[in-house]
Amino acid sequence: MFEVLWGRLRWRRAGGEGMVPRLVWTLAAIGFTGAAVTGMWVAYANGGHKQAVAADNMARHLWGQTTPRYVVTVQNGNGTISAAPPMTVTLTASPASPFVGQSVMLTATTNEDVDGYALDILDQTTGQWVGTPATSGTTDTATVSLNSPGSHTYVAYVGDPDSTNAPVAQSAPLTVTWRIKPVVSLDSVSTVVTGRQITISGTVTYNGQPVPNETVALSVSQGTLSARTVTTDSQGRFSVTYTAPSSPGTVTIEATVQSDGLSDSKSFSVVSPSIQSVSFDTGTWPPTVTITGIGFGNQPNTSPNALTVNDMTTGWEAGHITDTVHDAVQPKIVSWSDNKVVFTFNSAYGSGDILNYGDGEGSWVFRPGDSLVLSITPVNGSALTANATYPSNAQMPSVSLNSLSPMSVGQSETVSGTVTFKGSPLANVAVELKATAGSFQGGNGGTRTSWGTYMVWTDSQGRFSAAYTAPQSPGNVTITASSVGVSRSGTISVTDITVQLSGQVTSSYGNQFSWTVSTNTPVDRLGYYVTLLDQTTGQVVGTMRQGTSQTFYTTITDGKSHTYVANLYDAQGHLLKSSQTLTAYPGHSEATGSYWVPGSCSTTQQCTTTRYLDCSMYCHWVPVTTCTPVTTCTPGHWETSYTYVPPYVS
Known part of the structure; x- marks a missing residue:
């Protein structure tokens, strides 16, 4: 292995000619181990490391290995010889994980003075020595850097610079990787409500990969942070709690990676809670209201009066609650978030208060064009209000009024109709009935209001009805049914009640006659009755107590003419009207x-x-x-x- 390494690398000369005293060469010739050992410690004692280097070279040449090293200890005249520890070398880098363009200090350290040897650092990646070799002392340093991402492996060696032999000692390989500088990126910060807390977070990455355990320094122009420095987690993420100031404004937060100074900043607005818009979905019944804005909180406020809608046009309010009185119409929250609240209303929407509510429209509803004031109170916040106009094109229910037949004065008939929304019946909605003359009674929940109209409620099929009694004077009467913000009107022709009498002969030879009494309205509906009176004799021929007509029969036996009349009486027997009189003449001879x-x-x-x-x-x-x-x-x-x-x- 040494030959392979040394075949391509030459030690650089470390200074001095490395002369070895003759004593060392003489001792090196001794072939016995004991003599060699004696010679080595004598050589170290007399000549130092340079002589030891020469001895090592000679030992390698003779035996293929360096000479053993010993330590002689003399105490009280007694000498002790022990084996010396081998020379070792370690290599470190600072910083260990540099950024591109950053210089790295490589430090080689031995466990004893290298006097006589050379301590040097090799870049194995390029095959070049780096720095200046050290020929004395225990350390050697070299400064290296890269201008692009990459890795180089370094090894520190101790050896004879004039020899191609294997080094005396070498460090473990040390790989240094130059990386792109970590980049910090703050997550976008939404608008913050004054006094509120939010979590501000971000990520530290290099080359698109998360950087764990990186220290990030944070600063903010207004408000407070829960920490000024944070450490990234295994995903390179960090977070901190931010508390907004009590006054609105623009805030800038900056995050800086401490290792390289790169930073990122985000600006955001601190605003006071507010309502920004109000919209209505009138395609549902009751309608759905959406309030958008900021600062509503993420938890619904269920406290009294936390959500109200005041109809300034008609004077009623939904959601109003006092200690003793709750408005019948209450909001039903569909969803509640910090920037949007959606709600509708309970089943009382469309009902009415017969004692206190008189908007003339029959029920608690918003009508197209009504001016509304909406109020919402966040949890632990102050009430926010906004003005809105109920859409002029809002979908409204339909009120139908069944056809009205002509009536006679004092006559009673049923007035009826239906209330629907998009073709479906609306149950339990109030219907206010008004007539320009006459009166109402009966019906589902029928009650006379304090302002003089009559109120009934629809049944499960959306139907309503009430008994209407025509006035005692003839004329046209307008009847109006108002419900859920919609009105429908119809006209009834009220005519005066009439009584008529007609007669005819039924038998010419028997002097028999028939008499028909008729009225323009059933007398039983009015509680009236009609009598047929023979005015000649003062006798009542007959009485009609129901319907609109009845026929009676008479026979003249006295040969005289008789006059008849029909009289209309009320329930108390008061004569109201009389028909024209008719006279019956019996058959007789007449001089011509x-x-x-x-x-x-x-x-x-x-x-x-x-x-x-x-x-x-x-x-x-x-x-x-x-x-x-x-x-x-x-x-x-x-x-x-x-x-x-x-x-x-x-």
């Missing part, structure tokens, strides 16, 4: 004129029949007729003509 009947004479035979007994043959009676002419004369005179008039009604 007179004429002259002239006088005349006529002759007639007046005959008398008698009988006599004839007994000419046998006795029997025989009739005998005797006739005498008689003339009779009638004087002229006037006579009256008559015509039969059948019964009729007038």
Whole structure:
């Protein structure tokens, strides 16, 4: 092995001609080991290392190995000889892991003075000696560097510079790797809320690979850091807690790798908590509200009044809570993060307060164009407010009002309709009913409001209804159903109640008549009744208590005309209206004129029949007729003509 190494390397001369005293050459000729040993320690005692070098060379030549080395110790006149430890050499580098372009100090160290030998350092990668060899002392140094990433292996040798023999000692190979300087990179820092804490982190890498156990120094222009220096982990990552100042502003944080001075900085904003925007999703019912901004905290605030929406246009508030009163409509949080809060409302949205709430729209809802004030209070923070306008194009529910039929004064009918959202029924929403005249009653939860309208609630199918009673005066009445911010109106024609009487002859020879009483509205719905009165006799022929018409029959037996009338009474028996009167006339003969009947004479035979007994043959009676002419004369005179008039009604 030595020959291979020495074949390509020559020791450099270390100074002096290395002359060896004759005593050493004489002793070297002794072939016995004991003589050689005696000669060596004598040589060391008289000539030092240079003579030892010569002896070593001679020993290698004679025996193929260097001479053993001994130490003579004399104490109290007694000498002791012991084997000396072999010469050793170590090689170190500082820094051990340099960066490209950085100088490295190589230091070779022996365990004893190399006087007579040369201590030198070889770059095995290039085959070149580096530095200047040391011919005395125990250390040798050399400065090396690389301008690009790479590795070189170095070995320190102790040997005779004038010989091609193997070195006396050599170090273990030492490989030095020049690497690219570590690069520090801070992670992006988001906007920070005043007084809040965040984690600032980064990575130290070289050549794209993480650098563990690297020290990073940190500084910040405002606020405080939990540590000023940190050490990277096995992934080259580091982190530190930053506490923002109490005032907003721009903050710069800088991270510096202590080993090479490379740094990175990031600037970010410290802001006060704020609401930046409010948006509404009106495609759902109830609507969904999204508040974006910063500083809301990552935990929902469930304290009273932490999230409210005040409708300034109609005067109601969602989410308001006091010690004794909770508004029916409360927000339902969908999600809550530091920069976004999404919420909707509970089932009371669309309901109404019949005692305190009178926006004229029937229920607690936001209507297109309403002015809203939203308030959100972060945990351990102050309330943040923002103004918003409910979208003018917001999708709203639909209110339908079933067709309204004409009515009579005082008549009662059912007014009904439905409330839907995108075709689906809305249950338990308030519907406010208003009429320009008349009144409402009944219905699901029907209650008269303190401001004079009537409120009902929809059923599970979104349907609502109430009984409507028309006013006592005729005219057009407008009925309005208002719910969830939408109104629908219809018109009812209210007419005065009428009573009519019609009659006809049913039998001309029997003087029989039929009478039909009719009204324009069922009397039973009004609680009214109608009587047919024979005004001639004062007798009630019959009474109609339901429906709109009834027929009665009469017969005239006294040969006189009779007058009839239909009278409308209320439930208390008060006469409200009367029909026109009709008179029934029975059939009778009626003189139609007179004429002259002239006088005349006529002759007639007046005959008398008698009988006599004839007994000419046998006795029997025989009739005998005797006739005498008689003339009779009638004087002229006037006579009256008559015509039969059948019964009729007038």
